[in-house]
Amino acid sequence: MSLPVRVATLIVAFAAVVAVAIFIVIHYLLAGPPVEDFTSTASAGQVNVTMQTDAQTTVTDKPDWVTYFIKNPQTGQWDHTTLFKVPANTRVNVTILGFDGCTPLRNQFWGQVQGTIGGVEYLNGKPVSTLNSWAQCAVQHTFSIPGLGLSVPVASPTSLQANNNLCSTSPCTSGPHTVVAFSFMTPSKPGVFIWQCRIPCGLGYLYGFGGPMQTFGYMTGNMEVAA
Amino acid sequence: MTAASEAGQPAVPAPGRPEPRHGLRIFLIWLVASAIADPLIWFLLGPHMPPGAMSSSAAHQQTTINVMAVMSVPVMLFVLVYSGYALVVWRHREGDEEDGPPIHGNARISATWIVATAVIVLGLFVYGTVELIAPAGAGAGEGPTPIWKPGGTPLQVQVIAQQWVFTYRYPQFGGVETPQLVLPEGQFVQFNVTSLDVIHSWWAYQLGVKADANPDVNNVAYTKPGQLGTFRVRCAELCGLWHGAMTNVGYVVTAAQFQSWATATETRLAAVTKNLPPYSTTYDANAISTLGKVPTELGMNGAGGGFYGPQVPVQP
Numbered sequence: 001m002s003l004p005v006r007v008a009t010l011i012v013a014f015a016a017v018v019a020v021a022i023f024i025v026i027h028y029l030l031a032g033p034p035v036e037d038f039t040s041t042a043s044a045g046q047v048n049v050t051m052q053t054d055a056q057t058t059v060t061d062k063p064d065w066v067t068y069f070i071k072n073p074q075t076g077q078w079d080h081t082t083l084f085k086v087p088a089n090t091r092v093n094v095t096i097l098g099f100d101g102c103t104p105l106r107n108q109f110w111g112q113v114q115g116t117i118g119g120v121e122y123l124n125g126k127p128v129s130t131l132n133s134w135a136q137c138a139v140q141h142t143f144s145i146p147g148l149g150l151s152v153p154v155a156s157p158t159s160l161q162a163n164n165n166l167c168s169t170s171p172c173t174s175g176p177h178t179v180v181a182f183s184f185m186t187p188s189k190p191g192v193f194i195w196q197c198r199i200p201c202g203l204g205y206l207y208g209f210g211g212p213m214q215t216f217g218y219m220t221g222n223m224e225v226a227a
Numbered sequence: 228m229t230a231a232s233e234a235g236q237p238a239v240p241a242p243g244r245p246e247p248r249h250g251l252r253i254f255l256i257w258l259v260a261s262a263i264a265d266p267l268i269w270f271l272l273g274p275h276m277p278p279g280a281m282s283s284s285a286a287h288q289q290t291t292i293n294v295m296a297v298m299s300v301p302v303m304l305f306v307l308v309y310s311g312y313a314l315v316v317w318r319h320r321e322g323d324e325e326d327g328p329p330i331h332g333n334a335r336i337s338a339t340w341i342v343a344t345a346v347i348v349l350g351l352f353v354y355g356t357v358e359l360i361a362p363a364g365a366g367a368g369e370g371p372t373p374i375w376k377p378g379g380t381p382l383q384v385q386v387i388a389q390q391w392v393f394t395y396r397y398p399q400f401g402g403v404e405t406p407q408l409v410l411p412e413g414q415f416v417q418f419n420v421t422s423l424d425v426i427h428s429w430w431a432y433q434l435g436v437k438a439d440a441n442p443d444v445n446n447v448a449y450t451k452p453g454q455l456g457t458f459r460v461r462c463a464e465l466c467g468l469w470h471g472a473m474t475n476v477g478y479v480v481t482a483a484q485f486q487s488w489a490t491a492t493e494t495r496l497a498a499v500t501k502n503l504p505p506y507s508t509t510y511d512a513n514a515i516s517t518l519g520k521v522p523t524e525l526g527m528n529g530a531g532g533g534f535y536g537p538q539v540p541v542q543p
Contacts, residue, residue: 104522104530106423106512107387109394109404112499132502137521146392146472149406160521194472196391200424200512200530207424207442207512208531209390214468 033081033217039226041073042087048073049084052097052177053141053154054170057218065212066100066141066201066219069171078171082195082221089188091117094143094152096180099172101163102137102156103199106208110142110198113182115150121182123155131155133199137163140178142198145223148187151198154180190227196220249316257308261301268296278435281458281479283451284366285435291358298351368420368438368446371508377449381415384408385506388420388427388440391469393460400489402506403496408460408477410452411485420446421509427466431477433458440464445508452479 001009038047050071057067059080069078086092105111111131113121120127131153133139140156157163157176167175197219200208212218273293280286317327359365363377385396387404396404408431410416420429420438427440433456438448462473480488493500504510504517513531 101525102522104515104518104527106530107389107394107404108502108504109499111502112496114406130498130502134502134515134517134522135519137519137525146469158521160524163521163525194469196469198389198392207390209424209467213390220468 033083033221034079035224036070036072036079036081036084038073038084038086038092042090045089046091046093047086048093048095049086050095050097051143052078052171053100054172055100055166056168056170057212058168058170060217062212062218064203065215066203067170067212067217068141068219068221080171080217082217082219083224084221085224085226086186088186088190088225088227090186091183092186093183094181096143096154097172098140098154098156098178098180099167099175100140100156100201101166102133102140102158103201105133105139105142105153105198106200107198108132108134110144110151111139111153113152115145115148116152116182116184118183121152121155121180124179128155139199141201141219143195144198145184145193145195147191147193148184150184152180152182154178186223186225190225193223193225194220195223249312253309253312256312257301257305260304260308264300264304265297268300269293272296277432279433281452281454281456282366282434282436283362283453285433285450286453287358287361287365288435291355294354295351298347302347362451363415363449364447366434366436366448366450368448371445371447373447373449375449377415377451379415381417381449382411383417383419384410385508386418386420386429386438386440387423387510388429388462388466388473389423390425390467391462391473393427393429393462393473393475396503396506397489397493398506400493401497401500402503403489403493403500404503405492405496406475407492408475409485409488410477410479411482412452412455412479413482415449415451418448418450419508420448423510423512425466426464427462427473428464429460430463431458431460434477437463443509443511455479455481 038049041047052069054067054069056063057065057080067080068082070081070084071077072079111133113119113129118127120129122128131138133153137158138155139153141154142151143154144151155178157178162176165176167177197213201219202208202211202213205211205213213220276289276292278285278288280289360375364373364375369375383398385398387394387396392406394404394406395408396402418429418436418438420440421444422440422442424442426442428437429440430437434450434452436448436450438446440446456479458477458479460475460477462470466473513529515529518527
């Protein structure tokens with residue numbers, strides 16, 4: 001093999017390795033759900049965030065994973081993400097459309113609303129401070145930000161019929177669901193706060209806390225508080 | 228070195244000049260260095276050694292670390308002094324190609340070495356063994372049937388770990404559960420540590436208490452808080468995505484403040500407390516006997532997370 005051919009082969013092989021490395025970095029390491037930016041929509045010290053919970057994620061290759069969706073504040077479309085950005089020192093009014101069915105809490109303590117303004121959530125318009133997920137079909141997920149002491153049980157449809165006829169295509173636009181609303185204040189300093197669900201809803205995974213429970217875009221995410 | 232070495236080299240004594248007593252020199256240098264270092268460690272560094280002295284367990288751990296440091300620093304200094312002395316006094320000099328004299332068969336040095344090291348190692352073994360159990364288990368988890376218990380009636384605090392948060396139950400205050408950990412100063416506390424899911428490890432750093440939190444296991448640890456203030460709690464067992472965020476702050480308050488806090492918390496959380504299962508040293512989330520009609524009809528029998536309801540579109 002002549003020298004030019006050997007040099008060309010070496011260059012091509014090196015370029016191929018670099019290309020593979022770049023592909024891996026872009027498609028696997030840097031890939032992630034989008035961040036919904038609510039900072040530009042704040043008005044009078046308040047911002048409105050709308051989410052929904054689904055029993056499935058038919059928009060991805062994990063159709064049996066439970067998930068959150070967040071409504072894009074600019075387009076009004078449901079985006080498959082759990083990352084959002086809100087301003088500091090602002091009242092965040094959260095509305096969650098709960099399209100999933102009930103699951104018992106492993107720790108009934110998280111049936112209590114904690115850290116919201118007034119210590120309540122509004123379930124279909126009525127204030128509620130505690131839900132009993134064992135005695136009734138009452139809770140489907142929680143929205144918990146440990147760093148803020150916030151934990152809100154997301155109420156579920158209560159009847160057997162509703163739970164057997166849940167929406168099966170995500171993002172859901174119809175079907176049995178609850179409307180849970182609550183408000184909390186963001187801290188005065190910027191930072192990133194993780195949030196998670198405390199219901200063992202990662203079905204089929206260890207103790208129900210694997211899979212979607214530990215994956216951004218499904219049942220856990222970040223709330224970025226911007227200055 | 229011998230007189231046969233070339234003249235003019237500083238380390239080679241001239242004929243008629245006795246060889247310096249190197250051993251005595253080294254011993255005196257080491258003695259002075261140790262006499263300076265050990266008090267500095269004990270009195271200056273000692274009070275700041277981890278984990279502090281916030282509780283009986285922490286104070287014992289700090290004392291143990293100080294004892295180990297005071298014992299080990301002279302050993303380290305001996306190595307450094309000997310090496311430094313050898314580098315300065317016995318360094319190779321130009322033209323000196325002679326080997327040093329062979330040293331063997333010195334029974335006194337051998338006996339001193341063996342006896343000294345044996346005394347140090349066996350002494351530390353006994354001391355360390357005693358400190359492993361004093362006081363009341365040294366702040367470590369002793370399992371469900373602890374051998375070393377404090378006297379009197381300790382305050383019962385149940386530590387409940389789950390992904391990714393610790394909560395605390397006070398059975399002597401109506402079984403109230405709270406994310407806050409508040410302890411009274413001057414009273415022994417019995418921690419009953421368990422988990423609702425995977426394995427965790429509950430580590431109250433400044434209290435010197437660390438106990439594995441395993442599902443279906445009650446791991447008992449004791450300590451007596453001795454200083455008012457705050458302490459950091461963290462999980463010390465990799466337990467999933469947010470293991471690193473599984474922390475909280477605990478508080479040691481006066482006995483009166485604790486009574487006031489506990490009573491107020493019991494009242495404040497009464498609504499959720501009545502929904503909790505009866506106090507138990509462990510909890511089985513896979514079999515909840517009080518599940519309601521609809522969850523049961525949906526095929527659930529617990530909160531184990533392993534069931535699949537009819538709403539799940541894809542079964543594994």
